[in-house]
Amino acid sequence: MDIDAVNALPYEDFVDVFGNVVEKCPIVAAAVWSTRPFASLNALEAAVSEFIDALPESGKEGILRCHPDLAGRDLQRGTLTRESRGEQAQAGLDALEPAEMSRMARLNGEYKERFGFPFVICARMCDKANILQQLSERCRNERAAERARGVEEVKKIGRLRLQGLVLTGSPDKL
Numbered sequence: 001m002d003i004d005a006v007n008a009l010p011y012e013d014f015v016d017v018f019g020n021v022v023e024k025c026p027i028v029a030a031a032v033w034s035t036r037p038f039a040s041l042n043a044l045e046a047a048v049s050e051f052i053d054a055l056p057e058s059g060k061e062g063i064l065r066c067h068p069d070l071a072g073r074d075l076q077r078g079t080l081t082r083e084s085r086g087e088q089a090q091a092g093l094d095a096l097e098p099a100e101m102s103r104m105a106r107l108n109g110e111y112k113e114r115f116g117f118p119f120v121i122c123a124r125m126c127d128k129a130n131i132l133q134q135l136s137e138r139c140r141n142e143r144a145a146e147r148a149r150g151v152e153e154v155k156k157i158g159r160l161r162l163q164g165l166v167l168t169g170s171p172d173k174l
């Protein structure tokens with residue numbers, strides 16, 4: 001799909017295609033549609049980032065809370081979104097050893113207890129060892145720094161999802 005095709009989408013189709021660029025937050029796609037036409041894929045990415053940056057801190061935390069835990073309940077129950085399932089599998093999180101699984105669950109729980117939102121990281125840019133290490137390190141951060149870090153990871157996840165949709169196309173979505 002080239003950028004002209006993206007710009008030509010009515011908002012219903014735009015939200016169908018891009019509604020999960022930010023996990024379970026179709027409001028982001030619905031909002032950035034108003035800022036068409038996009039000059040390029042980079043401009044579309046920038047519009048997503050700008051929308052997120054303009055949210056109050058509670059909105060940014062809300063976005064983080066829409067993300068499923070890594071190797072958590074949704075993965076076990078088979079209720080992840082298609083995008084998240086692919087990302088978690090790519091990082092090897094669907095094939096953890098029992099000891100890795102319990103360490104991940106314990107650290108995810110500690111993180112959520114401390115910050116009130118889940119640990120978010122761009123799984124496609126990591127492997128499971130790296131994710132576990134960062135999870136344990138980031139548990140020690142301050143809340144505001146961790147909120148900002150989580151938001152940056154949301155943007156990385158979104159950038160890769162957007163590239164997948166625009167550069168490789170997604171015929172089943174149009």
Ligand SMILES: NC(=O)N[C@H]1NC(=O)NC1=O
Pocket residue numbers: 023067068069070083084087088118119120121122123124157
């Ligand atoms: N919790 C968390 O980071 N989840 C996300 N990360 C990612 O790459 N896909 C997700 O769903």
